[in-house]
Amino acid sequence: MLGRATALHENNKKRRRTDSTAGVSSSSSPAAPIIFTSPGLKPDVRLNVLGTDFHVHSIILKLHSNFFRRFLDSPDKHPAPDSALFRYEYSSVIETDGASAVKWVLEPGRKVSLSGLESHVKSRAPSPQTLVLDGPSMFELPEDFKTELEVDSFRKLLCAMYNRPYAIRSVFDLTRLINLADYYCALPIVSATLSGALLGSSIFGKTSWLTDVRDPRADLLILAMKLRHPILFREAFIHVVGRWDPSKMMGIVQENSELMRLVMRESHAIYIRTMDTQLVLLRNRDEAALARGILNDDESETMDAKFYRAIMERLQDDDPWYVGYQELRKPLDALLQNNLMLDHNGSLPGMYPYEDCFLCANVSDEEMPWNRDEVDW
Incomplete structure (x- = not known):
């Protein structure tokens, strides 16, 4: 160091x-x-x-x-x-x-x-x-070059050192702070104080980066790794895996073999969950007819979260207690699980802005791709 x-x-x-x-x-x-x-x-x-x-x-x-x-x-x-x-x-x-x-x-x-x-x-x-x-x-x-933003980023770095509250309003806000903390070798204290700044941050709100022209999901993941912040890493990881696009993100993920392993594992797990759900649909005539009707009505794709959300809502309308659909409910619940912690736009997988995004990926604290025993980095 x-x-x-x-x-x-x-x-x-x-x-x-x-x-x-x-x-x-x-x-x-x-x-x-x-x-x-x-x-x-x-x-x-x-x-x-x-x-x-x-x-x-x-x-x-x-x-x-x-x-x-x-x-x-x-x-x-x-x-x-x-x-x-x-x-x-x-x-x-x-x-x-x-x-x-x-x-x-x-x-x-x-x-x-x-x-x-x-x-x-x-x-x-x-x-x-x-x-x-x-x-x-x-x-x-x-x-x-915005002087006032640079000054404010340095103020936030000092706020972290003095354990004073500060706010993070954008990915660029976070990037400036982490770059400063990296230069002044103060990443641990920013990591220790960041959670409060992320709660309620507009990064994870309705006008979030999910609808931006530039997609910073992979950037957030790399920033979280540099900061060694488990909550931010898990949040970005869920978004990266849930909208996995190898053409855009493979190069960044490949730079870290452990990160690549985690992304591939969870991408495969989501694929298996979609296959499990489709097998249940194919085995049961009523469920299969329901799925065909949704495909005809909404022009959904069978690998989109929107398709499975529509099935869940249609089942709920027809049979609120799922009495006739117990076999289908288990794989649907697993596939449409929402593991996000910082998101506060009130949406679920298959709903705007997550029509094509599954949010069921997960990674434990023990699996984070950094040395958890290091206290200074």
Whole structure:
């Protein structure tokens, strides 16, 4: 873990950096500092993230971030004078690849004034350079770089460290947070605090990613693996298996042999459940006639969840207690079982937005594709 933190820090020192700014007038007043409190402790760290100051405690950073544990007191750091308001000061550095990709990192050092920064840019552009920002400037960042979202993601990372509530509203929200936690070697604390943020999240609501043009099911699965979060992994796993599309997801799943084994096992289990249900339909004349009627009425496919949901509803209408359909009820119940925990759109397999999605896949905590004994990763 320490080796990875060191490598990340050294790579940032060597990476080419170019000028980027927020496209806001330098006369804009600075954002008010965000102060995290802890009983009996005084903030001794000031982190300036894209113009917003965070006042935090080194003991909290060291406790939950291997990055800060490694670098706050590294031998190359000079101690702050006794008169200094903060023992440690870090400021954001914006990096670009010369095209459209932009990222920022925190590095130790005092902040550069905007007027000095502007003259520095003009005198040396277009040479690669490092910009330490303490506020917005006149130069323009790519449109897809949203300063306020980056600042909010870092606030959420600190909220996790301080065990304060935070919200996750989108897959991109979650991606930014996990990427930050990965860079600052703080994945365990985000994993430990994420469940509360996922409960009621709009990610799993009616206007969810299920209807988005970009399908992030596999992305969520990989994020959950990186975070080692069983609830999120199971939720994404159910969606991936329930709508299994090898043409879109095989490449991602194949990168992890244990994940591939789990996906193939549960995909096969769902297939067997559909076959068991169809065998019962074929053996019984009344059930077979019912199925044929549904196929004619709804133009359903016999492998779709919508088809089996229609059978279940038709049986319920004709015989609410399933007295005449006991043999069919057992495989139908197993096939239409809903194992989702975070979903809150009120739908069931075979209903919108799950017309073609079975939600009966499962994976136990013991089968999660990571080392459950590791406490730091």
